[in-house]
Amino acid sequence: MVLTNDLPSVACWVSQMASSFTSSNIRGDFGLPCFLRVLPGVNCCAIVLSLLIRANQMNNTAKLAKIDALLGGLPAFQCKEGCFDCCGPVIMSRMEYMRCIQASGRTAEDVKRQMQKNLKQGIYTCPLLDPETKKCSVYTVRPAICRLFGVVKGELLCPHGCAPESSALLTDAQSREILRKVEELGK
Numbered sequence: 001m002v003l004t005n006d007l008p009s010v011a012c013w014v015s016q017m018a019s020s021f022t023s024s025n026i027r028g029d030f031g032l033p034c035f036l037r038v039l040p041g042v043n044c045c046a047i048v049l050s051l052l053i054r055a056n057q058m059n060n061t062a063k064l065a066k067i068d069a070l071l072g073g074l075p076a077f078q079c080k081e082g083c084f085d086c087c088g089p090v091i092m093s094r095m096e097y098m099r100c101i102q103a104s105g106r107t108a109e110d111v112k113r114q115m116q117k118n119l120k121q122g123i124y125t126c127p128l129l130d131p132e133t134k135k136c137s138v139y140t141v142r143p144a145i146c147r148l149f150g151v152v153k154g155e156l157l158c159p160h161g162c163a164p165e166s167s168a169l170l171t172d173a174q175s176r177e178i179l180r181k182v183e184e185l186g187k
């Protein structure tokens, strides 16, 4: 019978198709079978990569929004005019750092170079402080530690007595908890 005789060749063809779909010439750069590659002009790895980057960007935006929501509730107060005494080298999370660099309009390398130059000269001023205006160059996106300074009872109080109402001051435990959450979100 024709059908019976053809069965082995059909099975063989299916097997060849299956193996060709998993062969190295149509595997993605991640080593996975890449079916989109059979379409002319489609680089599936570029598509997957751009989707991953986009998902990561959306994730980062959501995390930064959560950080901003946490910091947005901190009490406000008026600083001494022209003062930048608490603008020393500060520690911040990775995402806060990336946002500050972006807002500064400089490169991370440039900021780092200035920091190293400052330290060599015994200058402990934050490299994000504008050397001309003596104002924070990234004020609207300044990191958590800069926003907490002056609003926490104890060591983070302003040396010039600038502060919100005493009833609004945070406890040390509250400020540590905020920093912990920001650090976690901003990894």
Ligand code: SF4
Residues within 6 Å of the ligand: 078, 079, 080, 083, 084, 085, 086, 087, 149, 150, 158, 159, 160, 161, 162
């Ligand atoms: S918190 Fe105090 S030390 Fe810091 S900038 Fe304001 S006035 Fe100056």
Ligand code: SF4
Residues within 6 Å of the ligand: 086, 087, 088, 090, 126, 127, 128, 129, 130, 135, 136, 137, 138, 139, 142, 143, 146
């Ligand atoms: S980031 Fe801005 S507010 Fe914070 S220490 Fe630097 S210059 Fe001061």
